[in-house]
Amino acid sequence: MTDTTAGTVRKPDNDEHLFDIMYSCRAMRRLKPDPIPESLLLQLVDAALQGPSGSNAQNWHFIIVRDPEQKLRLAKVWQQTWDFYLQTFARADARPGEDLAARERMIGAGTYMVEHMAEVPAIIFVAVKRDQQLAKVLSSPSTLAALIRHFGLGGAARLMMGSTRTNALAEGSTAYPAVQNLLLAARALGLGTVLTTPHFFVPGAFEAILGAPSDVTIAAALPIGYPKGNFGPTKRPAAERVVSWDRF
């Protein structure tokens, strides 16, 4: 729920236009080890918090890792997941229209990032806490009755059978708008980062290192630092190519 305690973070001034920031917010994987002031890290979290959340639960949590030993522990598991990625997903056949040279560049930068993970000044884990109030409603018999009343027996059964997927989507729907706000804020403040999900491959491993309780779902890991390279234009398809009007 909203905690209205006044914090110390204020909205920063910024002269750059939103669309200039958005269209140059590339994945930045080569990062300098220079430390980032704590106030700046909090600024990023504050920007993330301006995102929407399901039922306005505002149930985000951010684990910011700066401790060298924690980073070493994370880097070790991260390397395992990256090695797996290199031997599998990285070798997938080219997608229609995919630029394989761009994939190779991404793999090179990803390898650099994972090998230098312990030197990155901070890694921000964006997590979502289970909404206890909603969980209580969902498990109550009166909710089941309401489901049947509103959607019929078949509809209720379909909803319950798909509940694992729906829950995952619901958690992601709350987490990723915050993540995107954070990516844009970092870009606006001259910090480089990239949305990563190595924890998907090793359920429980990152959570154990971070001491995340079982009612907390980690959605993304964002290594963050001042970039070695330049922000640059993103490469994306033309909008017309990915739109269908009125029906798929």
Ligand SMILES: Cc1cc2nc3c(=O)[nH]c(=O)nc-3n(C[C@H](O)[C@H](O)[C@H](O)COP(=O)(O)O)c2cc1C
């Ligand atoms: C769901 C998701 C998972 C991702 N996981 C990783 C990851 O584990 N490691 C990584 O280096 N990049 C990861 N990325 C970043 C993508 O590779 C990146 O957004 C994409 O290559 C586009 O890069 P660009 O913005 O520089 O064009 C992920 C992105 C998304 C949306």
